[in-house]
Amino acid sequence: xxxxxxxxxxxxxxxxxxxxxxxxxxxxxxxxxxxxxxxxxxxxxxxxxxxxxxxxxxxxxxxxxxxxxxxxxxxxxxxxxxxxxxxxxxxxxxxxxxxxxxxxxxxxxxxxxxxxxxxxxxxxxxxxxxxxxxxxxxxxxxxxxxxxxxxxxxxxxxxxxxxxxxxxxxxxxxxxxxxxxxxxxxxxxxxxxxxxxxxxxxxxxxxxxxxxxxxxxxxxxxxxxxxxxxxxxxxxxxxxxxxxxxxxxxxxxxxxxxxx
Numbered sequence: 455x456x457x458x459x460x461x462x463x464x465x466x467x468x469x470x471x472x473x474x475x476x477x478x479x480x481x482x483x484x485x486x487x488x489x490x491x492x493x494x495x496x497x498x499x500x501x502x503x504x505x506x507x508x509x510x511x512x513x514x515x516x517x518x519x520x521x522x523x524x525x526x527x528x529x530x531x532x533x534x535x536x537x538x539x540x541x542x543x544x545x546x547x548x549x550x551x552x553x554x555x556x557x558x559x560x561x562x563x564x565x566x567x568x569x570x571x572x573x574x575x576x577x578x579x580x581x582x583x584x585x586x587x588x589x590x591x592x593x594x595x596x597x598x599x600x601x602x603x604x605x606x607x608x609x610x611x612x613x614x615x616x617x618x619x620x621x622x623x624x625x626x627x628x629x630x631x632x633x634x635x636x637x638x639x640x641x642x643x644x645x646x647x648x649x650x651x652x653x654x655x656x657x658x659x660x661x662x663x664x665x666x667x668x669x670x671x672x673x674x675x676x677x678x679x680x681x682x683x684x685x686x687x688x689x690x691x692x693x694x695x696x697x698x699x700x701x702x703x704x705x706x707x708x709x710x711x712x713x714x
Contacts (some may be wrong), residue, residue, distance in 0.1 A: 456709050457595050457652040457674070459640055463633075464601035464608050464626075466656035466681030468582050471603075472503045474575035478564070479515035482557040486516055486548075488525075498522055504618060508535035508680045510659070513554040517542050532684060576611055583615045583707035588702060590617070595709075599624045600636050600653075634664045649675070652712075654700060656681020658690065661697055663664075676700040678711070 465471045476499050484492055485553050494600050501522050509515055517539050521531060531538055565572050599608055605626030612619060625636050641649050655661050656678040664670050677691040680702040691697040
């Protein structure tokens with residue numbers, strides 16, 4: 455079994471962007487809450503990394519930092535993040551849209567003034583570049599990146615690793631459409647052919663949105679267990695016959711090792 459199309463998420467599947475997420479979130483937190491020190495507390499970053507899976511959209515990142523600064527436990531955040539986040543939004547009279555804009559502005563300014571420094575905070579997971587090179591060398595599987603990160607940055611990060619994907623194979627934030635719609639369009643690019651599409655994603659909710667599309671039932675769904683997801687989400691995926699939990703070790707091996 456070899457897929458016709460392999461659709462891969464970027465952050466949390468190919469690339470670990472936790473260092474960048476934290477630095478951008480901390481800078482935004484400092485702008486909103488103006489702490490006495492611009493240096494983050496020693497244990498803040500590790501806690502943020504562990505809790506990154508609860509984040510769905512950018513505005514939540516500085517709010518997560520504030521929750522940790524307030525002393526809210528990791529367990530409470532993992533179990534009921536939406537309630538914790540809403541409580542902070544209410545008590546601090548935050549505007550989600552404005553918070554998101556502040557975070558985006560800080561990130562954009564950083565990218566404009568120090569692109570190399572920003573890119574350097576992204577690290578590829580062990581073995582993924584080598585596996586990508588193997589797949590691309592066979593020409594039997596078409597690789598697409600389907601991500602909420604801007605395509606131009608994905609392209610730059612891949613080029614730094616010697617991976618040259620055509621522009622139309624990198625579908626990023628600029629596409630402004632849900633991933634299930636992108637997967638549908640990828641299948642439609644092979645009219646009249648028996649297409650097999652495998653999708654590797656680290657966010658369970660994204661995979662579940664694909665599941666909800668009746669026409670995408672044939673798509674093989676993989677949850678990357680090394681990405682931004684929780685043990686509870688992994689267990690939920692493991693109990694779903696349509697979703698397969700994939701390890702980084704499996705990802706780095708031949709496709710035959712991806713199957714049940």
